[in-house]
Amino acid sequence: MPMTNLNSILKRLLKQPTAPFHEYHVRAEIEALLKDCPHVKLKHDKFGNLLATYKNGKSKSKPTWVFGAHMDHPAFIKPPGSTKRDAWDFLGGVPQAEVDAGVKRGLRKAKGQIATWNFPTNITNTRIEATACDDIIGCAAIVMTFLELARLNIQTTVHAAFTRAEEVGWLGAWHLAQNWPFGTDSVFLSLETSRPVNGAVMGGGPILRVGDRVSIFDNEAMAVLITTAKEQGIRVQRCLLDAGACEATATQASGIRSVGISIPLGNYHNLNDARQIAPEFVMMDDLKSMIQLLKALVATKHDGIGERTIRERVELRMQEHAEHLKAGSKLFK
Ligand SMILES: [Zn+2]
Structure with a gap:
């Protein structure tokens, strides 16, 4: 499948209305996109997260990656049990005053139990604009990566989790991590869209996320991301993105090694x-570069790829400078 099909994947996913706890349209569309993909198996966990595994042959990358993206976005839902025609709850991190002003401007559009901001999806060669880039872009990146791995017949194993209810406190990711189905040698890689802060810019490449507002992520996993990007000549940014928190915080707090990559996001949570x-x-x-990086991560083994471990580096320096250490130390009284 050529890269141009990325556009059709984006169109199909971005037009699905979604909200916390109401991710069924997005989940069904991801399933439709992946159901005939060779080497891919799909299943639901008890929380309703969609789990996907691409397994082609016996080889694995080290670590084995679990790509994660959430299927919800801040939006309105019908209050559970309410029969009132115009009763809506807004779920997700947007201040009430701004939400109310948006409703007043007539931007809310209902479909079934969900109501979303009503903006058209606009995809050009340079830019993708939609009501809910966060985190449908992450979902699309995983779908595209899996289809590409199959097209290229890459022999590897990689997992993905498309989660529910991230916007209300990482509930789907928490369930996933508490019932971790992917083995102990795997690392959770949160794929997000995030407001670029601390030097990160739109168009500067995917952001290797060293941490979020709550946590600092796994050092070795980050080193693999950096090394892979460098090897492949993929332009990336490396930053602390502390304007929000992502699912890697939830999985890491559950004892799963975790790290993140974010695509710089404009108008985060629909606020300009x-x-x-x-x-x-x-x-x-930025999106295309992230897909390149994801493919490279799972298609390469990272044993001994040039970079020395921190221990090796320091021990080498210790040897190199042994004479200086001796000479200087003599002068301490
Ligand atoms: Zn998000």
């Missing part, structure tokens, strides 16, 4: 610079 409700957007090159 004037704090008005607006469509979110990401840059196409």
Whole structure:
């Protein structure tokens, strides 16, 4: 499947209405996209997260990656049990005043039990604009990566989790981590879209996320991300993205080694610079680079790929400088 099909994947996923706890449209569309993909097996866990495994032959990358993306986005849902026609609850991190102003402007559109901000999806060669880039772009990146691995007949094993109810406190990721089905040698890689802060910029490449507002992530896993990007000549940014928190915080707190990559996101949670409700957007090159990086991560083994471990580096320096150490130490009284 050529890269141009990325557009059709994006269109199909971005037009699905979604909200915390109401991710059924997105989940069904991901299943439709992956159901005939060679080497891919799908299943649901008890929480309703969609789990996917690509397994082609016996080889594995080290570590074995578990790509994670959430299927929900801040939106309105019908209050459970309510029969009132115009009763809606808003779930997700957007201040009430801005939500109310958006409703007043007539931007809310209902479909069944869900109501979302009503913006068209706009995809060009440079930019993707939609109501819910966060985190449908992450879901699309995983789907595209799996289809590409199959097309190229890459021999490897990689897992994915498409989770529910992230926007209300990582509930799906928490369930996943508490009932971890992927083995102890695997590392959770949260794939997000995030507001670029601390030097990160739109269009600067995917952001290797050393941490979020709550946690600092796994050092060795981060080193594999950096080394792989360098080897492949993929332009990336490396930053602490502490304007929000991601699912890697939930999985890591459950004892799963975790790290993250984020695509820089414009109009995070549908707020523009004037704090008005607006469509979110990401840059196409940032997304394409992330897919390149994901493919490279699972298609290469990382045993002894040039970089020395921190221990090896320090021990070498210790040898190199042995004479200096001796000479200087003599002068301490
Ligand atoms: Zn998100």
